[in-house]
Amino acid sequence: MKVVVVGAGYAGTFAANRIARKVRSAEITPVNPRPDFVERVRLHQRLAGTAAAATPLASMLRDGIASRVGTAERIGDGVLTLGDGTDIGFDYAFLAMGSSVRPMPGAVPVGTWEGAERARAALAALPAGGTVTVVGGGATGIETAAEVAEARPDLRVRLVGSSVAGGFSGRARERVRSGLAGLGVDIVDDRVTEVTDGVVHLCSGAAFASGLTLWAILSGVPGLAARSGLRVDPEGRALVDEYLRCVDDERIFAVGDCAAVPGARFACALAGPQAAHAADALARLAEGRTPGPYSPRYVGRAVTLGRKQAVGQFTHPDDTLRRGYVTGRTAVLLKELASRGGKFAARTGTGA
Ligand SMILES: Cc1cc2nc3c(=O)[nH]c(=O)nc-3n(C[C@H](O)[C@H](O)[C@H](O)COP(=O)(O)OP(=O)(O)OC[C@H]3O[C@@H](n4cnc5c(N)ncnc54)[C@H](O)[C@@H]3O)c2cc1C
Structure with a gap:
C-alpha cells in the first residue's frame, strides 16, 4: 500500500x-x-x-x-x-x-520557519532602545512579546491586539496581562490598520514608530x-x-x-x-x-511568559473555559511537558 x-x-x-x-x-x-x-x-x-x-x-x-x-x-x-x-x-x-500566515506588508510573520529566521536576524540587528511591535493578542502574540521582552530587556516591546488574552477566563487573563506588564510589555488594545515606512497605524488613529513589527497571527x-x-x-x-x-x-x-x-x-x-x-x-x-x-477533546490551553512564567487555563472537553487555572512553576512545567510531549508523540506515533 x-x-x-x-x-x-x-x-x-x-x-x-x-x-x-x-x-x-x-x-x-x-x-x-x-x-x-x-x-x-x-x-x-x-x-x-x-x-x-x-x-x-x-x-x-x-x-x-x-x-x-x-x-x-x-x-x-x-x-x-x-x-x-x-x-x-x-x-x-x-x-x-x-x-x-498572512502578514500585513511591512510586518514579519512569526508563524513560519522563514519568517522566524527573518525576525531573528532583524531582532539581532536592532540596537538598544529600539522598538518591537508584536501584532496579535492571541497565544502566539502573547508568547512572542514576552519572549522578546525577556531576552532583550534593552528594547521597548509593544503588543497590539483587539482582545489581548481574550481566550482566558477573567482571573487567568489578568495574570497573563500582569505577567506581560511585569516583563515591560506595553499592551495596546487596538487593531493595526497599516504598517508603512516603520510606522504602525492603529484603528483609533494613533500611530507610532516601530523598528521591527512582528505578525503573530495564524490565518x-x-x-x-x-x-x-x-x-x-x-x-x-x-x-x-x-x-x-x-x-x-x-x-x-x-x-x-x-x-x-x-x-x-x-x-x-x-x-x-x-x-x-x-x-x-x-x-x-x-x-x-x-x-x-x-x-x-480539549483539556486546556497555556501560554509561556518568557522562560520563568506561564499561565495555564483548564477547559471543558468542548474547549469552553473552566474557572481553574495554574500559574508559576507548575504552569511553566506543564507547558514545557506539553511542548516536549507533542514532539515525542510525533516521533513515536504514540501518546495522543
Ligand atoms: C509561536 C507559536 C506558538 C504556538 N503555540 C502553541 C501551543 O502552545 N499549543 C498549541 O496547541 N498550538 C500552538 N501553536 C499552533 C501549532 O503550532 C499548530 O497548530 C501546529 O503546528 C499544527 O500542526 P500541523 O502538523 O497541522 O502543522 P505544522 O506543524 O504547521 O506542519 C505543517 C507542515 O506542512 C508543510 N507544508 C505546508 N504546505 C506544504 C505543501 N504544499 N507541500 C508539502 N508540505 C507543506 C509545512 O512546511 C510544515 O512542515 C503555536 C504556533 C506558533 C506559531
Whole structure:
C-alpha cells in the first residue's frame, strides 16, 4: 500500500510513524519543503534565541520511511504532483500542511520557519532602545512579546491586539496581562490598520514608530486542497467526514490545522490526536473493519511568559473555559511537558 503524507509537522510526522507501526505493508513517503521537522510551537523562542526549533526530519521518522523534500502543488486521481513536476502515485494520502500566515506588508510573520529566521536576524540587528511591535493578542502574540521582552530587556516591546488574552477566563487573563506588564510589555488594545515606512497605524488613529513589527497571527491554510478542487471551508481547510477523510475523495485524509474538523481550532494539541485517529482509521479500513468517528477533546490551553512564567487555563472537553487555572512553576512545567510531549508523540506515533 502506497501512502503519501503532505507536510511533516506535528500531524504529518505523527501520521507517518503511526501508519508504519500499524500497517506493515505500507510504503510511506512524507513530502515536506525542508529536511527538518520544525517545532512550530517554539518559533517565538527561535526568533528570540532561546531555542533551536528544528530537528533533522530523518531522526523523527521510523526506519524505512524516506521523506522527500518538495512542495505539493496538486492532488487528485491517486496522484500527488510536486512543484518540480514530479508525480507520486498513492493508494492513500494524508494532507497535513498546517496553517498559514498572512502578514500585513511591512510586518514579519512569526508563524513560519522563514519568517522566524527573518525576525531573528532583524531582532539581532536592532540596537538598544529600539522598538518591537508584536501584532496579535492571541497565544502566539502573547508568547512572542514576552519572549522578546525577556531576552532583550534593552528594547521597548509593544503588543497590539483587539482582545489581548481574550481566550482566558477573567482571573487567568489578568495574570497573563500582569505577567506581560511585569516583563515591560506595553499592551495596546487596538487593531493595526497599516504598517508603512516603520510606522504602525492603529484603528483609533494613533500611530507610532516601530523598528521591527512582528505578525503573530495564524490565518488560513496552504491552498493545496482548494486548488485541487477538494471542498474547503471559508479558511481553506479541507472538509472531512467523521473518519477525517476528505468528503470528495475517500483515499485522502486531512489532519491537523488544514482539516476542517467541526469544533477544532489551530492547535498542536489536536494535530497528534487527529493523526492518530486517521492512521488508525486507515489501518482498520485496510483490514475491512469500520473505524470509529473522531471528535476533538480539549483539556486546556497555556501560554509561556518568557522562560520563568506561564499561565495555564483548564477547559471543558468542548474547549469552553473552566474557572481553574495554574500559574508559576507548575504552569511553566506543564507547558514545557506539553511542548516536549507533542514532539515525542510525533516521533513515536504514540501518546495522543
Ligand atoms: C509561536 C507559536 C506558538 C504556538 N503555540 C502553541 C501551543 O502552545 N499549543 C498549541 O496547541 N498550538 C500552538 N501553536 C499552533 C501549532 O503550532 C499548530 O497548530 C501546529 O503546528 C499544527 O500542526 P500541523 O502538523 O497541522 O502543522 P505544522 O506543524 O504547521 O506542519 C505543517 C507542515 O506542512 C508543510 N507544508 C505546508 N504546505 C506544504 C505543501 N504544499 N507541500 C508539502 N508540505 C507543506 C509545512 O512546511 C510544515 O512542515 C503555536 C504556533 C506558533 C506559531
